[in-house]
Amino acid sequence: DDAHKSENVGIIGSGLIGRSFAMLFAAAGYRPCIYDIKESQLDDALADTRKQLADLEKHGLLRGSLSAAEQHERISTTNDLAECVSDVFYIQECVYEREELKRSVWEKVDPMVGENTILASSASAIVPSKLSEGLVHRNNFIVVHPTNPPFYAPLVEIIPAPWTEAGIVQKVKALMTELGQSPVVLKKEIEGFVLNRIQYSIIGEYMRLLKEGIMSVEDLDKVMTDGLGVRYAFNGPLMTAYLNAEGFYEYGEKYRDMIFGIQKSFGEPIKMEGDILKQMQDEITRVVPMDAIHERRAKRDLRLTALSKLKKEMDRK
Ligand code: NAI
Incomplete structure (x- = not known):
């Protein structure tokens, strides 16, 4: 049935980040299925997520209303990529940070997905346009960059490619909020993100x-x-500054020359x-x-x- 289908999420890569996303989705009641090329990694991922969820429960930090055991039951694994990505509304790719590898994974996934599947990459620095340029479903492609460890540092950067549909950005933002993360949106891509x-x-x-x-x-x-x-x-640096003066105009007046002078002394990167x-x-x-x-x-x-x-x-x- 459709209601059941819409709960399914595909996670590609079962390392540190793949495991974290699987737990976050399971906590919110979704059914993440993790795929990896290494079979042994999948077994490790199941054992490790069981332990991590139990630890979170012990510390009173488990999210959602399900027990750790119930959340863990929702996580499945597969060594068949097609099984991982078919009938899912959302895919989170979490393979090594190598452009060629990520591109080749997405080229394989592209023909396996439907028109409405959201295609997300955990890339830390590779801009979405480089990863999705040639994909048929590139309008559904987006980078969703978590902060490690995602359970404790909830920030996720959402980075659309120039061709990503605005609706996808909004849907992903709402989804990440639902998972208990704290999404921020880049209005356009930039090397290294923010x-x-x-x-x-x-x-x-x-x-x-x-x-x-x-x-x-x-x-x-x-x-x-x-x-x-x-x-x-x-309080972020901007709020800190704002609170340290009577508004930004006063802050600028007081400190701009000092800030600028120091910034000019920074020099070339090392x-x-x-x-x-x-x-x-x-x-x-x-x-x-x-x-x-x-x-x-x-x-x-x-x-x-x-x-x-x-x-x-x-x-x-
Ligand atoms: P990891 O090294 O822990 O895991 C990568 C996994 O991908 C491994 O299990 C590997 O077997 C699997 N893999 C490799 N090729 C594959 C393929 N063709 N198909 C399926 N699985 C494949 O890496 P980690 O740390 O989880 O990073 C994943 C992504 O998340 C990278 O893009 C990284 O930059 C990003 N990221 C990492 C953060 C961190 O602090 N570790 C923070 C935010 C993003």
């Missing part, structure tokens, strides 16, 4: 400050974790290689040795869980 452009501008300046010998790696990270990051967890790379590795391993990375990841997830809970509570107020 999140990574901002992230790389920060890392770029970090490398410059290291190269100039201004600060240690450990202290540089603290500038974010105890300074800017804390500030920006609830490549992450050679001495800079060595310095970052040497200094950070003194804070967290490589054999303690696993432990530190667990700590990161616990902290992100706590922050995510707090944000949810505060947003309700």
Whole structure:
């Protein structure tokens, strides 16, 4: 029946992001079917999503009204691409970030789908026009770029190609909101999209400050974790500026010359290689040795869980 069919979602690629999307869709009551070229990956994906959902349940962070076990039951896997993408209203492709690979996957999928299927790619940096140019169904194509880990950092960037129908943008935005994500829409495509452009501008300046010998790696990270990051967890840089003055005109008047002067001193980008790379590795391993990375990841997830809970509570107020 149609009602049942419309619940089906195809997920191509069962890595980190494919698994996250499968869980997000299952939590909202959809039936995601995951496809991968590696059979063993599919088994891992089922075991891993079972564990992740159970952990979310334990921490009170499970979304939707179904139990972890019920959500997990909704996730299926297949090694047959056609089975994954037929009778679905939405496809999320999550294969490696390689343009040729993604294009070849979409060329295979294109003739297998109906007129109304939404074709979404998790691409982190490849613009949608490059991925969808030659597709018959390119008007239904869009990039839906999640933030890792998607359960704790709900932002998704929605990037239409020049030929993507406006209706698709609206539908995807509504769908992501329904899943409990926080969608933002790029009005047109740009290299790196927005999140990574901002992230790389920060890392770029970090490398410059290291190269100039201004600060240690450990202290540089603290500038974010105890300074800017804390500030920006609830108010973005623009809202922060707005709240720091009597409106933007006053803010501009007060600070524009200082901001412009500093920005002019930023200079050419620095490549992450050679001495800079060595310095970052040497200094950070003194804070967290490589054999303690696993432990530190667990700590990161616990902290992100706590922050995510707090944000949810505060947003309700
Ligand atoms: P991953 O390496 O964890 O998983 C990729 C999966 O794709 C693997 O299971 C692999 O077997 C499968 N695969 C490879 N070729 C395939 C094919 N032809 N058909 C079906 N499956 C195939 O990668 P991850 O991290 O999940 O990334 C997937 C996409 O999501 C990439 O485009 C990445 O840039 C993007 N992304 C990643 C984020 C992250 O933090 N890891 C954040 C946001 C987006």
